[in-house]
Amino acid sequence: MNEIESSSPQSRGPADHNVRDQIVAAADEHFSRYGYDKTTVSDLAKAIGFSKAYIYKFFDSKQAIGEAICAQCLSKIIAAADEAVAGATTPTEKIRQLFKALVATSVSLVFNDRKLHDIAARGAGEKWPSVRAYAEHIRQFLTEIVREGREFGEFERKTPLDETVHVIYLVMHPYVNPLLLQYNLDHAEEAPAQLSSLVLRSLAP
Amino acid sequence: MNEIESSSPQSRGPADHNVRDQIVAAADEHFSRYGYDKTTVSDLAKAIGFSKAYIYKFFDSKQAIGEAICAQCLSKIIAAADEAVAGATTPTEKIRQLFKALVATSVSLVFNDRKLHDIAARGAGEKWPSVRAYAEHIRQFLTEIVREGREFGEFERKTPLDETVHVIYLVMHPYVNPLLLQYNLDHAEEAPAQLSSLVLRSLAP
Known part of the structure; x- marks a missing residue:
């Protein structure tokens, strides 16, 4: 995907x-x-x-042209996340690796040495189709991982699935949305691990 | 405070x-x-x-002058949060009311009918002393509430206190920092309740 x-x-x-x-x-x-x-x-x-x-x-x-570049860049981020999730063995580990890969790849593709902030910020601010598709991809990743975690008994099942997915997405949003990420670069190194731990504690059965 | x-x-x-x-x-x-x-x-x-x-x-x-206005505005937000927390009876309820009051008061003082976005965003972007003090106040609120919740047996005690407080602050940050809040106004109505629920699930003993 x-x-x-x-x-x-x-x-x-x-x-x-x-x-x-x-x-x-x-x-x-x-x-x-x-x-x-x-x-x-x-x-x-x-x-x-x-x-x-x-x-x-x-x-x-x-x-x-900006939209085509944005779409290409977001595809690379999703590909990196896909690979990270595929390499993880448990749903718990998948949550951690997904969050980490999304942020690390975004930072390196958009903010390190490359002045693509403004395309990314504009795409996110104006909700370009590629940015909406990207958000949808992340929600799909989360839905699959949470569903699997529930089947394996690793995650709680009381909260409705869509509510759980939505709130995890809300936690990730400031780090996966490039418009917001530019203001969160100070935290981009450790926040994904810290927030993953919080999310995983919230998912405990 | x-x-x-x-x-x-x-x-x-x-x-x-x-x-x-x-x-x-x-x-x-x-x-x-x-x-x-x-x-x-x-x-x-x-x-x-x-x-x-x-x-x-x-x-x-x-x-x-902008700093004086910013400090005054943040004092009002803290006062509203203080009142909301004082009116709550349990640590669980205090977390919910704190988050709700911070966001609702920020939205009404900074974004509704008043063009104070730019002072707020500048203060947050440039880390004015009042904005740093404001963040510190919120951390103090959280520290007191989490400590009380642990004493009452309402919250888990395994995670180090400062780690718990820091990560809850990270979750709130996009909604209590005015620079970020301006991009999260779409979620400002329901996100505090949804994120509070996630935080509270993560705090379950």
Whole structure:
């Protein structure tokens, strides 16, 4: 479950994926160096070596390119989380590894050495489709893990499943939502482990 | 424990509290209508009817006035929380009422009908002394409640007290820190109750 479609209605043009991918890759490189907010499609065209008109054949706005980058980035975070969960043997360990992988991968892909904060923050602030899909993926992870933990007798079963999943998501939200994560970077190292422990104590049967 | 000193090193001038209070009250009124970021000390002087020079006798910058307003506002939030906790009979109920009162009072004092977001966000972002004191107050509330809950046998005692207090604070942080609260207003109504339930399940002996 690690593909996030940008499902952006603004993507258009020939199904020439190769050129689209080239534009996205070059824009990603450019934005992560100079920032998204400060770059115009003209700047981008110059940097990539395509004409502005040619870029507009594939994307109808800077935001459409931003959404494609955002979707790609979130897919990588989900893939890392998927791998971390797959490598854990118990539901308890899966909760810990999921939270840890989501935060560590977000920090490294969005905040370390790369100026992608502004795309991420804008995507989260404006609730781009990829960001909504990402939140939905995390809820699915949690639903599966909590259900498994209940079946194994590792987690309590009194609280309704959707209530449990929702509140765990609320606890994770400030660290998995990039708009909020930028203000929580001070805690990003230890908070996932500490909050996982609290969540796991709350799940005790 | 409901007094938050602005403890701002920039406050100065004669100990003429009456004039200081007048300036703070008028500035509060002005900022909450026009916003803090957009107002200069000149605008303020004009609106209050004092000269700029006279205002500078009492505060050495707009930020010093902002800090005084911020401290006053946080004192009111702490007072509301104090009252809510005092009215609760059990430690369990105190956790619920504390969280609820902090968020409800913050929303009504900072976000409803008043443009004080920018002072609050700036204070939180720049870690003004009053904001740090506010966080410390909340930790004190939590320490007292958790200690009492342990004495009464209502809460578990295995986890070190400071660890428990710290992680509950982490859960509350996105809702009690105004910089983060502005992004969590969608959840501000139900999240405190839902997160309190999770915290209380984690505290079960």
